[in-house]
Amino acid sequence: MDTTVRTVTAVRAPALALESVSRRYGRRGSGEEAMALDSVSCEIPAGNFTAVVGPSGSGKSTFLQCAAGLDRPTAGTVRVGGTDLGALSEAALTRLRRDRIGFVFQSHALNLVPSLSIEENVVLPLVLAGADPAGADVLARGRDLLARVGLAGRGSGGPGTLSGGQQQRVAVARALVTEPDVIFADEPTASLDPESAALVLGLLRDAVRVDGRTVVMVTHDPSAASWADTVLTMDGGRLR
Numbered sequence: 001m002d003t004t005v006r007t008v009t010a011v012r013a014p015a016l017a018l019e020s021v022s023r024r025y026g027r028r029g030s031g032e033e034a035m036a037l038d039s040v041s042c043e044i045p046a047g048n049f050t051a052v053v054g055p056s057g058s059g060k061s062t063f064l065q066c067a068a069g070l071d072r073p074t075a076g077t078v079r080v081g082g083t084d085l086g087a088l089s090e091a092a093l094t095r096l097r098r099d100r101i102g103f104v105f106q107s108h109a110l111n112l113v114p115s116l117s118i119e120e121n122v123v124l125p126l127v128l129a130g131a132d133p134a135g136a137d138v139l140a141r142g143r144d145l146l147a148r149v150g151l152a153g154r155g156s157g158g159p160g161t162l163s164g165g166q167q168q169r170v171a172v173a174r175a176l177v178t179e180p181d182v183i184f185a186d187e188p189t190a191s192l193d194p195e196s197a198a199l200v201l202g203l204l205r206d207a208v209r210v211d212g213r214t215v216v217m218v219t220h221d222p223s224a225a226s227w228a229d230t231v232l233t234m235d236g237g238r239l240r
Contacts, residue, residue: 013079014044014079015046016043016044016067016182017043017077018042018063018077018078019041019077021039021066021075022035022038022039022074022076023062023074037062037063037073037237038236038238039076039238040063040076040238041076042239044214047208047213047214048214048215048230049215049217050214050216050217050230051218051225051228051230051232052064052216052219052231052233053220053234054220054234056220059234059236059238060218062237064186067216068097068101068103068184069093069096069097070097072086073086080100080101080181083096098125098129099129100178100181100182101184102175102180102183102213103183103186104175105171106186106187106188106190106191108159108168108191111168111171112159114158117155117158118146118151118158118162119146119155120142121174122142122145122155122173123141123177125177126138126177129178142173145173145176145177146170148173149173149203151166163196164191164196165197165199168188168196169199172203172207176207179211180213182214183213183214183215184216184218185215187218187220188201188204189221190219197221197223202227204217204227205227215228
């Protein structure tokens with residue numbers, strides 16, 4: 001009798017997977033078509049900090065937009081945690097971005113809503129998902145995250161009372177509030193001084209190290225990319 005004990009280990013889907021993803025802009029055959037992504041394939045495991053680097057026009061921003069479900073590729077498949085984004089309706093894709101993806105943009109105007117308080121900005125994804133903005137758990141979550149990013153006691157003010165680096169830290173807090181599968185950061189330190197940039201990058205690093213999140217960051221800055229576990233280089237719409 002075979003008494004060998006066999007252990008079956010479940011295979012965890014990559015946090016993000018792109019398979020032969022292309023993105024064209026313009027009308028085919030018009031002579032004005034541009035290939036922003038050209039058959040890009042990669043897998044990013046859960047709990048990894050990945051930087052996507054490359055010169056201007058290399059396709060790295062289009063990579064992020066397609067990977068995050070902000071733009072639909074012309075061809076190929078994008079999966080977040082095993083979910084095929086191309087198979088989702090627009091409503092379902094919106095819910096997935098709200099619940100399972102966090103965003104940190106370069107522009108402060110895109111990151112934060114000026115008419116909301118700092119704390120309201122942090123918990124906005126929860127409120128959009130139906131949570132009571134005055135609920136004790138929501139308020140506690142907002143306060144805890146502001147404390148984590150070094151802004152305890154600042155929640156009642158507006159975003160305009162903060163410096164650019166502080167606003168980016170609020171954006172990181174908001175990206176963490178739903179405990180997302182993946183955080184996408186688009187040039188998050190481009191307009192920051194070195195000290196502020198290091199604080200923001202440290203928070204993204206901690207999101208991976210402490211929380212087990214997956215971070216995908218587009219950057220042109222080699223010093224920012226050095227914080228990542230993995231660096232992907234784009235050129236001419238392809239990974240090199």
